[in-house]
Amino acid sequence: MAVPEGERYIFLDENEYDALVASKRVLHLKFGRNQAAALIEHASGELLALAGFEADDLAPTAHIREIEVSPGLAVAMLEDLEVDPSAGPAAVVDVVAAGSKGAPDYPGHELELVAALYPRLTGLEIDPEAAGADYFHANVLAACARHGAHGNGWINAALSDELVLLAEQRITGLPYEFLIRAVLDLTPSSLFLALYRCLEATYAYTKASELAETLETGRSWIEVAQALGDTLNWYPRHDQALAAVLALPPVNSDELAALAVSLGRDQGADSLPTRVAAGVRELRNSLVHYGPTTRQVAILGDDWNGLCIPLARVVGCVFAHAYAVPSAPAR
Template identity: 35%
Template sequence: MIDANTGIFSALDDHCASRGIALKNAGKPRWIASMPMHRNFMINAVVAECLTFTPSRKLARVDISSKTYLLTIGFEQAGTSLSAVEMEITPAFLTVALSDLTPRPKATPSEIRDIVEWSDKKADSAYTGHDHDAIASLYPTLRIFDISGTSTEETWNVFFQSCIDECEIGASWIEGNLAATLRTLCDLESTRIPYRVLCRSVFDGDKSSFFLAQYRCLEALYAYSSAHSLGKHLSIKSSWGEIATALEDKLGWHPREEGSLERILRFSSPSDLREVLNALEKPIPSDDETLVRHSAKAIYWLRNSFVHYRPAQQLVDVESFAWATLSTAMTGIVLDVYEAVFSGQTA
């Protein structure tokens, strides 16, 4: 607890000093006032997972005994779609959040000085600590929700739901119908969809980042499909992930991307494939077989244009693409392929 509080106030000292204001009680003994009832949490709580978007926007899973909490910093709407009870920010929660997640203060150095210079143990022998609400006011909005019962595997699903909640208030270009469609991904099994990748791209101003995250979802699905089929054929009991890893590490083999993409796109809705081609300003074939092939080529082409440097592709004005339409269609494709892969249709 001493180390945690020392770190919190040292960070405030450094933040102000780096901006030309030296706090007069910098380095003096200071802490956040708390009661004995808070001590167990401060000592034993563990930040099991943390996702940092910026120094001022973070998500974390905090575990202690049989309890689990979602901790959000810099989010206004996160947690609203969850069946979770929001908790009061106590000195215990605040101390763990500030010491373990180290968010950047939102307050100006002058505002920090007004609160931090109020007192310290050297200046006042009766000092019992800084008020936790006053310290909390120096940072972006901090909220905490009880999500006990959430398994470790479900953590990133919860993070993703929280990100979509925040999108609804204009924190991202993702909104409306696209945000509603993305919520349907939250119903999928956490161990099979790379929510971690999706979360990191939600607030990226570069819309191509989210497209690449969705492409990663399709990569995960055709990797699963290929490895699962091989394991079943050879009666291998290892997990599909272990099989795929062994094939790549030991043999340097991985599924041929464009061919694998075309294979799994056969299980997606033709209407979504048409929307993809329409968003990318590509001709739309009339027959389904050609539609699948052209869609696979278009998606793979767009993926390569962001991952690799191709002089000709750099001349394409990607800003002209209908990104919301493209992303909504890609989400529909992921949902359709997911159902096909895990129901055994692709075996």
């Protein structure tokens, strides 16, 4: 089914056309043909533009709210989100072929008719406290968490709330994009593995911090860990390193106890962090590796929400503690 030749445009008045021209896409994330997010700068501030997100309330945070998007910004969103039409070919041709530049009395296509061909568009206004490219992925995660609890997804309201809280912390360095893509995946183990990767990024924290303090180098633990890896091929042992970060003071024992129950590690002679670390690692290995000796691990009641809720809390406090920006030394 072919669209007739001809140049076409969406009708905008002068003010809306100026708003379109003044807008600028800063960042873009695409999750498929019909789903995407973009950060757009415009005359009044920043807009988090979303396509293909169906939950009724996608702006659950104090610094982000859904707004009615002006026609100029709506056209900018259609361009910047780069999603395909969700309507069928016949509907697309019916709208697009209605007129073209050069035809008598062609004023331009109506925005409402064109926008109806695409996935749902949502514009979220961002306050200065949560604005900027550094917070883009965290802000998208909050919207994805609400979307994940909508429709036929596996994420329940409690886990959605927990992921929103993790997003609202806007922790420096946390790989929020891993979590975004995992939340949009219909496979629950994807989110578990994404949260695990966040913990994995802190494995060197305890030993590298101890070494930096002992040698009084003035270097951060990250720099020390990188130097050890580059010069001595040193890497932390996973089981011991995970147990060490789970034993950090910020980690709440109630969260570890909940994880231990989910992983079937609520009993044993070892310490609670050690038992949880062993259970997390065993589950991770069973999901990542496959072989004749690989044992499949089941979680209690197949309740991935019950596992990921305390794990998200642990990730937030461990990562924030390990990657906290140090205070400037007193002079």
